[in-house]
Each structure stands twice: as C-alpha cells, then as structure tokens.
Amino acid sequence: MPFTWRDLLDILLVAVLFYSLGRLMAGTRALNLVRGVLVYLGVWFLASLLGLSTLSWLLGNAATLGAFALIVVFQPELRGLLERLGRAQGPRAPSLALEELLLGLSRLSERRYGALIALERRTPLGEYAATGEVLEARLSARLLETLFYPGTPLHDGGAILRGDRVFAAGCIFPLSEARLGLGTRHRAALGLSEVSDALVLVVSEETGAIRLAEGGRLSPPLALEALRERLKEVIRA
Numbered sequence: 001m002p003f004t005w006r007d008l009l010d011i012l013l014v015a016v017l018f019y020s021l022g023r024l025m026a027g028t029r030a031l032n033l034v035r036g037v038l039v040y041l042g043v044w045f046l047a048s049l050l051g052l053s054t055l056s057w058l059l060g061n062a063a064t065l066g067a068f069a070l071i072v073v074f075q076p077e078l079r080g081l082l083e084r085l086g087r088a089q090g091p092r093a094p095s096l097a098l099e100e101l102l103l104g105l106s107r108l109s110e111r112r113y114g115a116l117i118a119l120e121r122r123t124p125l126g127e128y129a130a131t132g133e134v135l136e137a138r139l140s141a142r143l144l145e146t147l148f149y150p151g152t153p154l155h156d157g158g159a160i161l162r163g164d165r166v167f168a169a170g171c172i173f174p175l176s177e178a179r180l181g182l183g184t185r186h187r188a189a190l191g192l193s194e195v196s197d198a199l200v201l202v203v204s205e206e207t208g209a210i211r212l213a214e215g216g217r218l219s220p221p222l223a224l225e226a227l228r229e230r231l232k233e234v235i236r237a
C-alpha cells in the first residue's frame with residue numbers, strides 16, 4: 001500500500017497525542033505508572049516470545065485485573081487528566097484584584113498567619129467551596145488578613161478566589177500523596193493543583209514563606225515580585 005498524506009496525518013496526530021499526554025503527566029505519579037506498565041508489557045512480550053507459557057498466561061490474566069486496580073488507585077490522577085483535557089472549553093475566570101491579593105499575601109507572610117488561597121480558573125471549584133463557607137465577598141487585603149487570623153472559625157482550611165471575589169473560605173482541599181517534607185497545608189495546596197487548573201497559594205505559618213502550587217508542582221518560596229509576574233501571566237492568558 002502506498003504511503004499517502006493520510007498516513008502522514010495519522011502519524012502526526014498520534015505523535016501530538018502522545019506528546020500532549022506526556023506533558024499533562026509530567027511530574028505526576030502517572031508518569032511512574034506509565035513506566036511500570038511499559039516494563040510489565042516488555043516482560044510479558046519477552047515471555048511470549050521465549051514461549052514461557054505459564055508466565056505469559058499469568059501476566060496476561062493479571063493485566064485485566066491490574067487495569068481495574070490501576071483505575072481505582074489512580075482515580076485522582078485520571079480525574080485531573082480528564083479535567084485538564086476538558087478545560088479548553090470552559091469559560092475563562094474573571095479578572096483578579098492582583099494588587100489587593102499581593103498586599104494581603106505580604107501581610108499574611110509578615111505576620112506569620114498560615115494561609116491557603118486557591119485562584120479558580122477554568123476548573124470549577126464549587127465542590128470544594130461547598131465544604132466551607134460561601135462568602136461571595138469582594139477581595140481585599142484586609143479581608144484575607146481577617147480570614148486567616150489564627151483562631152477565627154474560618155482560618156482553618158483554604159479560601160477560594162473567583163475573579164476579584166473571595167468565593168468561599170474554610171474549605172477542605174484534597175491532599176496530595178506526594179512526599180514533600182512539608183505539612184498538610186502544603187499538601188492540600190499541591191493536591192488541589194493536581195486535580196484542577198487552580199493556582200494555589202500557600203503561606204507558611206512557621207516561616208512566612210509564600211509558595212505557589214500549579215499543575216501538580218509546588219514552587220520554592222517566592223518573592224512578591226516573582227509572584228506578581230506569574231499571576232500577571234495567568235491573567236493575560
């Protein structure tokens with residue numbers, strides 16, 4: 001059969017598909033899963049090639065069971081992946097009161113108030129807002145300071161910003177399984193960024209350091225200027 005433009009298009013699309021999947025999975029547990037599956041398939045293939053019938057029968061049957069087990073174990077990653085794929089169709093988040101947010105963060109950091117703030121983008125965070133208190137209040141530095149003042153009922157948990165409003169506070173975010181060497185506030189920031197496209201800011205109560213979790217990655221402590229630049233990029237995008 002001659003090689004036609006359709007074959008070329010086919011190859012290109014498959015290459016783009018694998019490249020996009022690779023980028024979506026980079027830095028997540030799913031990448032290790034893919035490596036594991038490839039090794040498994042390699043051993044299975046070799047066993048069949050060498051005629052090791054018992055081993056290849058065993059691996060063949062275990063594969064069906066394993067596929068279901070993987071779906072259960074990697075449910076958070078799969079969900080995150082599907083959400084990222086579907087994101088392109090969602091409406092864009094409204095604009096953010098950037099300077100108020102930065103002022104609020106700098107005060108929280110100076111005062112060592114632990115804080116967790118998610119910026120909603122295309123993935124709706126309504127289900128997490130429902131775990132806390134819906135506020136729908138205009139974002140201001142003073143409101144952030146008040147919300148995360150230790151001892152107030154809403155300081156525990158995370159706040160969700162929707163555009164220039166504090167949509168909810170006192171919310172429970174999903175915890176990441178990653179070994180960070182940091183506590184649960186940071187794990188919750190990373191966890192939400194794994195299953196959504198939210199930018200999640202975390203201020204450490206211990207050190208006052210501000211970090212940003214995005215796409216399943218947690219930044220090192222950031223200076224306000226670097227944060228301003230990153231947030232501006234997001235607002236422009």
Ligand SMILES: Nc1ncnc2c1ncn2[C@@H]1O[C@H](COP(=O)(O)OP(=O)(O)OP(=O)(O)O)[C@@H](O)[C@H]1O
Pocket residue numbers: 114115116155156157158171172173174175182183184185186187188203204205206207
């Ligand atoms: N799943 C969660 N969702 C939202 N917030 C959470 C969650 N788990 C813990 N937190 C918040 O994190 C606080 C505990 O923080 P912890 O000291 O364990 O975190 P940390 O990452 O070490 O941060 P810090 O540097 O501020 O101490 C809780 O009081 C709560 O406010």
